[in-house]
Amino acid sequence: MEIADIVAAARGDSPVDLVLRNARIVNVFSAEVHAGDVAVHHSRIVGLGPGYVGREELDLAGAYLAPGFIDAHVHIESSMLGVREFARAVLPHGTTSVVVDPHEIANVHGLDGIRYMFDQAKYGRLSMFVMVPSCVPATSMATAGAHLEATDIIPLLNDPYVLGLAEMMNFPGVVHGEPQVVEKLKLFTGGVIDGHAPGLTGHYLNAYVAAGIGSDHECTTADEALEKLRLGMYIFIREASNAHNLKDLLPLVTPENCRHFCFCTDDRHPTDLLEHGHIDSMVRTAISEGLDPVSAIRMATLNSADWFRLQDRGAIAPGRRADLVVFESFAEMDIKLVLRGGQIVARDGESLRMDKPDRPSYLRSSMNIDWRSVDFGIPAAGTKVRVIGMVPNQLITRHLVEDARIVNGCAEADIERDLLKVAVIERHMASGNMSKGFVKGLGLRRGALASTVAHDHHNLIVVGADDESMMTAARAVAEMRGGLAVADGDKVLGRLSLPVAGLMSEERLETVCAQKRDLLTAARTLGSPPGQPFVALSFAALEVIPALRLTDQGLVDVEKFEFVDLFVE
């Protein structure tokens, strides 16, 4: 809106588009709740206070009115939903803006993947901002579908929806001034650079911050968060599907220091989105844990807007966007109404229908496998093998060594010892790369699981009790253009199709959740214990977290950061 128009509307000489009456305004500046009206014109708030007349009027009858919530850091791909479906899922929970790091799809499709996300967000109801992925691929020890160096990133810098550089996970590279890392940081000097530095402390942490990195979402303890807060970092408190930090970090938050804390979800699996909501659930929990409501709301709004320099949102004030949520009680945090740019987009837990222009995708299929190289057999080259030891509810794995079960000159799975075969098949470039190994702790007694969700390179990972099942599962995934599959022998027992990059479905949230549920049921018939076998599987190939991992290029000793042989003697 032109300045002349917005001041005219604010003067109130003529009716504005909408007046919200009798609100209890949650004021994130004055840290109070005060009664009043809010005048909205076009997409903006133009005034607070009495005396405005609206072409439309909405009597909030004393309900609370707060700024729309902001997720400070999220990977939409982890929800397995397309951008539009993700928006439909989170809007009713009061989230009106998200800041995403699209490194999952970038690892598969590179810049095309990022542009695809922008494309899907266009004309949508959720403001999707992007932080430029900083670590694609995570390392050179796995084959991703793209490689983003500083020069590749430059075209993104001019996009008004690009806010900065995404979680800089390569903290050794930062701390030691690695040239390729420094090149990327330089592009964002004076700008917004997010961090990811679990456990980083002391001098190395000082160096990380001195390099210009200003936020972190990997704090697990209050002490860790305090050390980072003292250095000026924004602390994104995270409640992800597999990382629950809220209750541990909340005790650190006080009204005095609250300004540097934000809420984020990082990764929310579809069932968690469906059953537990989004940022609203974090606000609710924080308040129930004793945090004063206005601080909790600030952490979901103004603080994130401040860090990301989004001056046009995060607060109820003249000139800012009319992204608003209405709820009846802080304790319930029951979002009754959600407005975005002054338009109602969700009511009573449901997104309103919206007729949007189709956004056809030009992403090619991300399944490019050279099947000639795919052979699950492991010729015996010794008597003992390294085994990736999965640890329940943790991302780390153990580097085990066990006797191989040799049958006809090949190392095979051994159900009695819960030793399953695992393979990672390169699926971006049809390079023919494939590595095999063994994993302990996934519990299958027969059959196989296959998935194209395998952080960060997202190659095709397959685990199974026998080669036939593994091939069936692998073929099923490829046929779907990516996704998850459960197989037994030559039969496919369950499928979840993720045709977008092998990461995202084109179905609705409820459908994806149902498919996932059926898949887990099928996996359980094969002997998988209760839990999330596919989630565990999705991290088995992540070659940056200790101790032993498998990528398409080989078996990685993460602590030594080198490839190791499968057979030890």
Add this chain to the structure above:
Amino acid sequence: MEIADIVAAARGDSPVDLVLRNARIVNVFSAEVHAGDVAVHHSRIVGLGPGYVGREELDLAGAYLAPGFIDAHVHIESSMLGVREFARAVLPHGTTSVVVDPHEIANVHGLDGIRYMFDQAKYGRLSMFVMVPSCVPATSMATAGAHLEATDIIPLLNDPYVLGLAEMMNFPGVVHGEPQVVEKLKLFTGGVIDGHAPGLTGHYLNAYVAAGIGSDHECTTADEALEKLRLGMYIFIREASNAHNLKDLLPLVTPENCRHFCFCTDDRHPTDLLEHGHIDSMVRTAISEGLDPVSAIRMATLNSADWFRLQDRGAIAPGRRADLVVFESFAEMDIKLVLRGGQIVARDGESLRMDKPDRPSYLRSSMNIDWRSVDFGIPAAGTKVRVIGMVPNQLITRHLVEDARIVNGCAEADIERDLLKVAVIERHMASGNMSKGFVKGLGLRRGALASTVAHDHHNLIVVGADDESMMTAARAVAEMRGGLAVADGDKVLGRLSLPVAGLMSEERLETVCAQKRDLLTAARTLGSPPGQPFVALSFAALEVIPALRLTDQGLVDVEKFEFVDLFVE
């Protein structure tokens, strides 16, 4: 410093330039004081915590260490000191950065005046940032030495020391969307725009904020500040020589809402600088009034850095400038040591000598008077005259009407009724403009005062009991190339030379204070009551504050915003 260098220093593998040991660090992020060391390399803080070795080490022995103070809004010209002398005066008080609005010198010398300020600040010890003057001249009803429209401002936008648009005093112009005002605002859309809106409220205040204006330093009551705070404005709490808002506004500040409050001095006359210090005195007073020390320090540091987007200062954190102050106690706020960019610049109340390259000035003399038009006679054109009624300790004047004292067909001063002649002589363009009138309340019983400090257009204002004294005073000021003078008949009783723009001295602070003291003594011999006659005089020509004012163009009825005749009947 290059990123590779700063991370190397922060790693602590090699000695850094300086380690400050055993500090009690005032942490503006975590809102606490914690003991520790601070490592400094080149001009930056590189690390907090133990384990650093410095080529130089400074044992603070438990003293407090805080970020250097920032004055969020100041007119250096009001100190009557040159930029370098101003720096020498404020540095020992812990001020390491100031944000100035150079509209006084801009009203005299235009863009040349602003460039002169930058020039004087170069290589200096005080970081001087500039907000682009938004209202030069204040109105068209007085003749300033320049006229800055949007197109004139554009060259300044690229300067890294230019932070935004200065106090937008023309709030009617903003609220009513005046094209010339809107043009200036547009140049800074999404940027930093300071405000000046005493008493603005309700819909008009909403419009002012909606236009993009985000701060205000004109709040006199807590209620006014609260209304503005609720709309998201930054509240600059001001302690100026003629506006003391600190004690009235402090009760509004809480740890929860503190983030949007900053300290500023606006105008500090030289004697106040000498006797009362600078931002440090505000911090001290705030703490003594009961504000918690960390909040007080934040208002002098981080909050201003945040508003002005100065990411490299305002806090003690890796990567930020080593602009630091050391003091022993919050209550005393006795600044023992001041560092700027890691260098000690002041110790125990004195600035350290610094050999700086000479910065010769190319500003022309700002005294350009067409003396042929200067005649203090007022031919009688009626029997009653309008009189500017000065109000003690207030900026407003009263619009009085009194019987004229006619002698030989001319209206003259009348000492018995405290009616003095006043004249404003245009002195920028030698236009020959000169207006005359009467003023009540300045108390002279003989002689005259003259000054080139006359907000905002800074023409030559003269007040006196008789024409001869007035001419003597006027000539004395012109001869000095600007300044203040006291005269009696044909004798000059006192002078304060302000050769830079007629606003600033080239002398040291102590000398200027002594000259001012002598000048006031001289004025008192003429009958001026105790007080600040020159300060009062400096506002008598300010045609934007009610009710009656005199400019070089005529007598202004401010409430009607029109010229009026001196004689009423």
